[in-house]
Amino acid sequence: xxxxxxxxxxxxxLNFSGCGSSSATTDVKASELPTGEINTYMYAPYMxxxxxxxxxxxxxxxxxxxxxxxxxxxxxxxTNDAMKAMANKPGRAYAAIxxxxxxxxxxxxxxxxxxxxNKAYMQDEYDNDLSTALKGQLDTLFATNAVSMDKxxxxxxxxxxxxxxxxxxxxxDNLAEGEQAAxxxxxxxxxxxxxxxKKPAVQLFKIELxxxxxxxxxxxxxxxxxxxxKIGTHNGGVLPWLxxxxxxxxxxxxxxxxxxxxxxxxxMSEFMKIATMPGAVEKDLKKAF
Amino acid sequence: xxLNKLLSGAVALSVAAAVxxxxxxxxFNVADGNVEEAYNKLVNEKINSIGYVLSDPHERxxxxxxxxxGATNLDNLGFMSVTNxxxxxxxxxxDPRIGGFSPFNxxxxxxxxxxxxxxxxxxxxxxxxxxxxxxxxxREGFVALFPSLDELVQKEIGGKVGISEYTALPEQPMMEFxxxxxxxxxxxDYVDEFQExxxxxxxxxxxxxAGYKNFRETxxxxxxxxxxxxxxxxxxxxxxxxxxxxxxxxxKATKSARPDAGAFAPCSMYMYIEKDTNTMHxxxxxxxxxxxxxxxxxxxxxxxxxxxxxEIIGMMKxxxxxxx
Numbered sequence: 001x002x003x004x005x006x007x008x009x010x011x012x013x014l015n016f017s018g019c020g021s022s023s024a025t026t027d028v029k030a031s032e033l034p035t036g037e038i039n040t041y042m043y044a045p046y047m048x049x050x051x052x053x054x055x056x057x058x059x060x061x062x063x064x065x066x067x068x069x070x071x072x073x074x075x076x077x078x079t080n081d082a083m084k085a086m087a088n089k090p091g092r093a094y095a096a097i098x099x100x101x102x103x104x105x106x107x108x109x110x111x112x113x114x115x116x117x118n119k120a121y122m123q124d125e126y127d128n129d130l131s132t133a134l135k136g137q138l139d140t141l142f143a144t145n146a147v148s149m150d151k152x153x154x155x156x157x158x159x160x161x162x163x164x165x166x167x168x169x170x171x172x173d174n175l176a177e178g179e180q181a182a183x184x185x186x187x188x189x190x191x192x193x194x195x196x197x198k199k200p201a202v203q204l205f206k207i208e209l210x211x212x213x214x215x216x217x218x219x220x221x222x223x224x225x226x227x228x229x230k231i232g233t234h235n236g237g238v239l240p241w242l243x244x245x246x247x248x249x250x251x252x253x254x255x256x257x258x259x260x261x262x263x264x265x266x267x268m269s270e271f272m273k274i275a276t277m278p279g280a281v282e283k284d285l286k287k288a289f
Numbered sequence: 290x291x292l293n294k295l296l297s298g299a300v301a302l303s304v305a306a307a308v309x310x311x312x313x314x315x316x317f318n319v320a321d322g323n324v325e326e327a328y329n330k331l332v333n334e335k336i337n338s339i340g341y342v343l344s345d346p347h348e349r350x351x352x353x354x355x356x357x358x359g360a361t362n363l364d365n366l367g368f369m370s371v372t373n374x375x376x377x378x379x380x381x382x383x384d385p386r387i388g389g390f391s392p393f394n395x396x397x398x399x400x401x402x403x404x405x406x407x408x409x410x411x412x413x414x415x416x417x418x419x420x421x422x423x424x425x426x427x428r429e430g431f432v433a434l435f436p437s438l439d440e441l442v443q444k445e446i447g448g449k450v451g452i453s454e455y456t457a458l459p460e461q462p463m464m465e466f467x468x469x470x471x472x473x474x475x476x477x478d479y480v481d482e483f484q485e486x487x488x489x490x491x492x493x494x495x496x497x498x499a500g501y502k503n504f505r506e507t508x509x510x511x512x513x514x515x516x517x518x519x520x521x522x523x524x525x526x527x528x529x530x531x532x533x534x535x536x537x538x539x540x541k542a543t544k545s546a547r548p549d550a551g552a553f554a555p556c557s558m559y560m561y562i563e564k565d566t567n568t569m570h571x572x573x574x575x576x577x578x579x580x581x582x583x584x585x586x587x588x589x590x591x592x593x594x595x596x597x598x599x600e601i602i603g604m605m606k607x608x609x610x611x612x613x
Contacts, residue, residue, distance in 0.1 A: 163352065163356055164349075164352045164355075164356070165349040165352040223481075223484070223501070230488075268353065268356060272497045273492050275345070275347065275497050275499045275500075275527075276345055276500055276501045278346075279344055279345040279500070280501065283344070287510060
């Protein structure tokens with residue numbers, strides 16, 4: 001089989017092909033794109049969500065949400081002005097945020113590698129200077145000391161899909177269409193209705209990148225959100241889900257794509273364990289429109 | 290493969306083992322060429338216009354067979370679980386056994402060797418006969434949900450309609466169970482705990498939870514009454530290796546594959562708890578129905594199908610279920 005079971009590289013050194021250590025990243029020119037395999041996550045010594053948030057804030061990042069999932073872990077979602085500016089382009093809004101997962105089980109934090117995710121989300125508009133600089137900043141800030149076994153070739157990231165017949169980045173779930181402001185208001189109204197009924201909020205954060213481009217961080221259903229327990233909580237930072245409302249269309253990354261990108265070592269057998277997840281995510285998200 | 294023959298509704302009213310003459314089994318539109326694109330538009334977009342909802346799409350299973358088992362004789366095999374949510378509500382209240390085919394698969398398959406695509410579903414009267422619904426009003430209500438679907442399939446997919454026939458259902462077409470439990474303060478706590486154990490067990494035995502439809506939640510979202518039940522959900526179950534052995538001609542296969550039997554897949558297993566009670570009712574059409582309704586003769590396939598029924602019943606018993 002093309003895929004192998006997911007294993008975590010606790011002892012890997014930080015340097016990896018084409019995407020150097022923090023001291024080297026600032027010298028990388030836009031034309032000097034990485035080559036070879038890019039690790040999906042950087043690991044750093046454990047700290048709790050409050051400490052992670054404080055470090056991010058001190059470094060000038062804006063913490064958008066601290067999202068805790070029972071028996072899975074906590075995800076800190078953050079952004080800054082440069083990330084928002086980079087992602088303020090048609091079809092690129094997903095790149096406006098990044099994530100740090102507080103992995104209680106493995107007693108470490110897992111940081112989304114900006115080079116990996118930005119290439120996947122920005123496609124041919126990938127900004128190497130920004131991405132490598134951001135990676136270097138996070139490496140330094142959290143003293144990363146290992147990288148994940150999860151990785152993909154840089155050259156494959158923009159065209160990534162799990163296997164034949166599976167979705168690419170552009171194959172998003174279409175949640176709703178309508179007037180831009182009405183779609184944004186619809187989510188807010190649904191959220192407020194749930195909160196009024198003393199149910200958990202579904203809209204965790206909202207970033208207005210432009211009047212016609214809004215990025216939302218949203219929860220999915222209680223049962224749906226348990227899926228990381230079936231395929232490994234070590235990459236549990238995959239949640240919350242992102243929804244983009246752009247030019248009167250509400251869209252989300254297809255569940256199969258988002259999970260495959262976040263768990264690149266996922267075997268087909270493991271993928272089958274979460275067969276209901278993609279449809280359930282779409283259904284859960286559509287409730288807000 | 291299919292007889293272009295529609296039988297009268299009266300014939301279908303005969304139930305289960307009593308059926309000893311030809312009854313309609315599966316309806317397929319047989320379209321020229323590869324109509325995958327039109328089918329995808331149908332299930333993903335157009336089906337909503339007639340009140341149907343696609344819940345757990347599993348497109349191009351054939352690619353998975355080729356990847357995992359090395360070969361396929363199929364250009365397409367798709368399981369698309371659909372329901373008419375609003376139309377079903379009163380029927381599920383009247384008879385919860387309808388969950389045995391809610392959702393059902395609006396099936397698609399295409400053989401590599403043939404320039405035709407098959408799109409269709411089990412005939413609703415046959416679904417009702419299998420789950421055991423006899424009440425005239427409930428039967429008419431359920432059957433009435435299908436003409437709009439069939440018209441849409443005809444419009445979007447086209448082709449000639451063929452309806453296969455069968456002569457008898459198994460003596461006991463359903464597996465049915467009850468599970469008693471100590472009712473906690475919040476019923477969700479019991480449901481969560483049961484579901485975790487159920488899914489863990491089935492996944493351990495290499496089954497795939499291919500779908501999950503929570504009707505209670507669906508009607509809560511639609512703000513429609515469904516208070517008869519504290520919980521009502523349906524699992525769609527699949528076993529990939531088993532399904533490869535039935536639907537696909539893989540590298541090791543020597544007998545003809547039966548992709549048409551995919552109309553029965555994945556299997557819908559309903560589970561419900563009536564309001565303020567402490568018993569969960571579980572039911573699923575036996576896979577043995579595939580043998581009878583699809584006229585499957587290959588001994589290896591027959592053995593595999595009967596083996597899965599036996600295994601599922603055993604697994605449910607291990608979860609504390611008592612056979613009804």
